Amino acid sequence: MILAIDTSLGSAVAVVDLDGVTRGEASSPNALGHAEIIGTLIEGALAEASVTPRDITHVAAGMGPGPFTGLRIGIAAARTFALARAVPVIAVASHDAAALAEFEADASGPIAIVTDARRREFAYTVYAGLAEGLPVRTTEPALAPRDDLDARLLSLGLLANPVQRVDVTSISAGALGRLAGRMLAAGIAADRHAGDDSSAEPLYLRSPDVTLGHAPKRVGV
Amino acid sequence: MTATNREPLVLGIETSCDETGIGIVRGRTLLSNTIASSMDEHARFGGVVPEVAARAHLEALGPAIQAAVAEAGIRLDDLDAVAVTSGPGLAGALMVGVGAAKALAIALDKPLYAVNHLVGHIAADLLDPDAPPLEYPTVALLVSGGHTSLLLVRDLTSEVELLGETIDDAAGEAFDKVARLLGLPYPGGPEIDRAAASGDPRAIAFPRGLSRASDREKHRYDFSFSGLKTAVARWTEQREAAGEEVPIADVAASFREAVIDVLVTKALDACAQYGVPRLLLGGGVIANRRLREVALARGEQAGVAVRIPPLSLCTDNGAMIAALAAELIASGRTPSTLEFGADSTLPVTQIQVAAGEALPEAVSEEEVRA
Ligand SMILES: [Zn+2]
Numbered sequence: 001m002i003l004a005i006d007t008s009l010g011s012a013v014a015v016v017d018l019d020g021v022t023r024g025e026a027s028s029p030n031a032l033g034h035a036e037i038i039g040t041l042i043e044g045a046l047a048e049a050s051v052t053p054r055d056i057t058h059v060a061a062g063m064g065p066g067p068f069t070g071l072r073i074g075i076a077a078a079r080t081f082a083l084a085r086a087v088p089v090i091a092v093a094s095h096d097a098a099a100l101a102e103f104e105a106d107a108s109g110p111i112a113i114v115t116d117a118r119r120r121e122f123a124y125t126v127y128a129g130l131a132e133g134l135p136v137r138t139t140e141p142a143l144a145p146r147d148d149l150d151a152r153l154l155s156l157g158l159l160a161n162p163v164q165r166v167d168v169t170s171i172s173a174g175a176l177g178r179l180a181g182r183m184l185a186a187g188i189a190a191d192r193h194a195g196d197d198s199s200a201e202p203l204y205l206r207s208p209d210v211t212l213g214h215a216p217k218r219v220g221v
Numbered sequence: 222m223t224a225t226n227r228e229p230l231v232l233g234i235e236t237s238c239d240e241t242g243i244g245i246v247r248g249r250t251l252l253s254n255t256i257a258s259s260m261d262e263h264a265r266f267g268g269v270v271p272e273v274a275a276r277a278h279l280e281a282l283g284p285a286i287q288a289a290v291a292e293a294g295i296r297l298d299d300l301d302a303v304a305v306t307s308g309p310g311l312a313g314a315l316m317v318g319v320g321a322a323k324a325l326a327i328a329l330d331k332p333l334y335a336v337n338h339l340v341g342h343i344a345a346d347l348l349d350p351d352a353p354p355l356e357y358p359t360v361a362l363l364v365s366g367g368h369t370s371l372l373l374v375r376d377l378t379s380e381v382e383l384l385g386e387t388i389d390d391a392a393g394e395a396f397d398k399v400a401r402l403l404g405l406p407y408p409g410g411p412e413i414d415r416a417a418a419s420g421d422p423r424a425i426a427f428p429r430g431l432s433r434a435s436d437r438e439k440h441r442y443d444f445s446f447s448g449l450k451t452a453v454a455r456w457t458e459q460r461e462a463a464g465e466e467v468p469i470a471d472v473a474a475s476f477r478e479a480v481i482d483v484l485v486t487k488a489l490d491a492c493a494q495y496g497v498p499r500l501l502l503g504g505g506v507i508a509n510r511r512l513r514e515v516a517l518a519r520g521e522q523a524g525v526a527v528r529i530p531p532l533s534l535c536t537d538n539g540a541m542i543a544a545l546a547a548e549l550i551a552s553g554r555t556p557s558t559l560e561f562g563a564d565s566t567l568p569v570t571q572i573q574v575a576a577g578e579a580l581p582e583a584v585s586e587e588e589v590r591a
Contacts, residue, residue, distance in 0.1 A: 007320075035316040039323035039333075039559035046327075053328045068272065069313045072279050073320035079283050080321040084297050084328035202279070208272035 001051055002058045003081060004177030005042070007034045007074030008066025008094040009115060010170050013041040015049035015056075016177030018184070024049030025174050034073040042077065045173075057087055060180035062094040062171055064203035065123040065141050066115065071202055090180040091200035095125040097176035098168045099135040103127075104175075110138065110163045112153050122149050123205060126156055126163055133182045143205050229301040229550045232289070232325075233543030234282075236318030237310025237338045238367050239263060239274045241281035243289040244540025248547050251348040252293035254533060254540040257281035264407045268397055269366065275313040282321050289539070300331050302556070304546030307335040307574040308567030310367065315563030323559060332556030334546035335574040337567055338537075339363055340381055342503035343374055344548060345534040345541035352528065358497050359528075360384075362488040364512070365504035365537070366393030366408070369484075371442045371491055372569060374501070377545070378552045383569045384491050385442025388431070392480055393506045395446035399453050399476050403469055410509055413473045417511070420474030427452050427479040432486070442487055449479055481512045485519050492525045501528045505536040549573055 001023070004014045011034045012027035026044035028037050046053065061078035064071045082089045095113040102111055110128055117123040126139040144152050150165070157163035228248025235242035239260055245253040259277035263269050290297055305322030308315055319335070326333035342363045346355050361372040369387040374380070390398065393410060400409025405416060430445035453476050457467045488500055500520055506512065513529055520527035534541060554576060561575035 033562070035319045036560055036562040038320050039327060042324060042327050043559065053330060056328075069275070069316060072275060072313075073316050076279055076282060076317045076320040077324035080286065081324040081328040083283055083286060084325050199280070204276075208270060208276060210266050210270045210273065 001049075001055045002060055002177045002180055003042070003045070003056045004060040004062075004173040004180060005074045005078045006062025006094055006097065006171045006173050006176050007038065007070045008062050008064045008171055009168070011037050011041055011074065012171055012173035012176075013045040014173035014177045015045050015051055016174060016181060018181050020178040020181050022174035022177065023051065027170070027173065029170055031067070031070070034070040038073055038077050042081070053081070053085055056081070056085055058090055058180065058184065059087060060090045060092050060177050062097065062173070062176050063091050063200060064094055065117060065205050066094060067118055068202070068204060075202055090183060092176050092180050092183070093125070093141060093203060094171045094176070095123070095141055096135050096137070097171055097179050098166075099125070099127040100130070100179050101172050101175040102166055103130045103135065107164065107166070109161055110157055112163050112165050114149065114165055114167045117143055117205070120146050122146055124149060124153070126153070132186065134179070134186060141203050141205060229547050230295065230299055231302045231304055231543040231547045231550070232286070232300050233304040233539040233541070233546060234318045234322045235306045235338070235341070235537055235539040235542045236278045236282075236314050237306050237308070238314060238537055239269045239277070240537040241278050241285050242537055242539035242542070243285040244538055244543045245289050245293040245295065246348065246540055246543040246547055248551070249347045249544065251540055252295070253289040254538050255285050255289040255292065256536070256538055257285050260408065267401050267407050268394070269311070271311045271313055274311060275317055278314055278317040282317065297329055300329060302332045302334055302546055302550060303329070304334040304336055304542045306338045306341065306542050307561055308338060308564035310338055310565060312563050312565040315565065319561070319563050333559070334549055335557040335561045336542055336545045336549070337569060337572050337574070338542075339368065339370055339372070339569045340377065340572045341541040341545045343372070343377055343381070343501060344545035345503060345538070346501055346528060346530045347544050347548065348534055348540055349530050352530075355501070355528070356499055358495070359499040359501050360488060360491045360495065360497050361501040361503060362484060363504040364392045364484060364502075364506035366397065366506070367391055368504065369444045370569065371488060373491070373495060373497070378548050378554065378572060381569050381572060385440070385444065385487065387444040387446065388440070389445050389447040390450065392444070392446060392484065395450055395480060396506070398450050402450070402454055402457065403467075403472060410506060413477055414509060414511065416469050416473035417477050418470070420468070420470030420472070422474040422478035424468070424471035425456060425475040427456075427475050429479055429483045429486075432483060442491055444483060444487065446480065449476070477511060481509075481515050484512065485516050488516070489519060489523050489525060492523065498525050499528070500525050503530065503535055507535040508532050545572075
């Protein structure tokens with residue numbers, strides 16, 4: 001049984017069995033307040049699935065991209081939950097989960113998952129489609145100025161087969177957990193025997209915001 | 222089961238600034254105090270960068286919890302409760318600890334206590350095995366890079382009053398800024414100390430902030446260090462403008478003396494005013510030897526017993542957070558509910574955050590430990 005947690009946009013938690021069936025799900029669209037709500041959502045998803053923490057065999061962590069402060073809360077929760085239960089963490093790119101959900105719905109052909117990255121930028125990842133149930137990336141997650149994104153996507157597609165832009169405002173933790181299960185089955189995610197992925201870096205895509213130290217201002221004599 | 226075994230086994234998580242602290246206590250017995258610091262990563266910026274600190278917390282938390290558990294010789298499932306700093310501190314840094322603590326408590330099915338960082342600094346004193354029990358009331362002076370607060374503690378778990386705090390820079394920040402002014406590296410405290418060793422603390426009469434008679438009414442127990450920093454800048458600029466060499470040792474010693482004088486004078490004034498012959502020191506700046514010397518000497522003159530916890534418990538750490546939660550449990554407090562967040566300006570009067578409804582007497586002991 002996989003506990004999936006994503007706080008890259010809103011906050012979402014799901015309990016998904018290894019066959020990909022979502023057993024319990026709880027989420028909030030609020031782009032703030034992740035720290036306040038994360039515990040309630042984990043409890044809610046477990047309760048809806050009628051499972052206890054001891055039934056969880058893997059924890060899937062949505063690694064972003066997304067606004068850093070919120071993103072970290074879900075990853076911190078995923079890692080400590082896994083540590084407490086001595087189970088592996090499966091690091092999943094949040095855009096991959098969104099792409100899986102799109103292809104499972106009605107998307108076909110190349111799509112770009114696009115999320116707000118604040119500061120007048122979008123985060124985007126381009127996918128060709130599914131292969132053996134897993135989304136196939138044709139670009140890695142990256143940032144683009146809001147006004148440049150469409151031109152960039154145009155350049156990434158073929159005239160006959162353009163990249164379809166999909167703006168996403170929430171990530172399904174159910175899709176995240178389902179994807180983690182498929183990654184496990186395909187042997188491309190860590191499993192209990194192979195160690196875990198708890199040290200994977202979040203997809204920040206930006207260096208920390210710092211103003212480099214400059215010489216002290218003169219106060220005037 | 223012996224009395225000792227009945228004391229709650231608590232793991233505390235502290236991420237309010239640049240130290241990822243995981244502590245484990247059994248009641249008032251310290252079992253582990255694991256600290257991962259991101260200080261080196263901030264050095265080139267001359268101060269703590271919140272985003273750098275928050276990223277470092279996320280990476281350090283898991284390994285720190287594992288190290289603490291190993292050192293304490295326990296299993297996570299043995300814990301009676303999890304504790305976490307809810308505030309005050311850097312919001313983004315606090316949130317990493319809050320998210321982690323909630324998931325840990327749920328995964329282990331243990332109660333969670335969200336507590337106040339400043340009150341945690343006072344609780345650190347309880348973990349000193351060589352010290353006699355803390356007596357109430359006591360005045361507490363907490364000095365670090367993030368805070369400068371003077372508190373009146375009537376009871377650690379129920380009654381802590383803020384007498385005063387800095388209205389601009391924290392004392393530790395003032396050390397960092399003046400060190401930079403003098404061309405010394407970060408963190409400034411130890412550097413100023415080193416430079417001051419050969420200096421004359423009476424060489425330059427730097428101002429004592431908020432210490433005039435006219436400040437007594439509104440700011441008797443408040444601190445201000447930004448004027449002092451400006452005075453140091455002005456003094457050195459004047460020397461440079463006159464083509465004279467800046468006597469770094471004298472400037473450092475005189476600056477340090479001004480900071481310490483204000484801290485100790487105001488703390489002892491509070492002791493006198495409230496008739497409290499006890500002063501507890503806490504916070505990272507207590508590592509400053511000169512501050513400890515002056516506080517002990519002037520405390521003795523004033524008939525005030527000065528307590529200083531071990532320095533490893535004065536800097537930010539998770540053990541003090543666990544210790545405070547253990548006291549709350551011992552006094553019958555119910556756990557925090559799950560809805561709390563990080564509160565960067567949490568007032569010191571709020572010792573525990575999101576405390577649940579009080580349980581009926583008869584079941585409270587069991588419920589809290591369930
Ligand atoms: Zn502190």
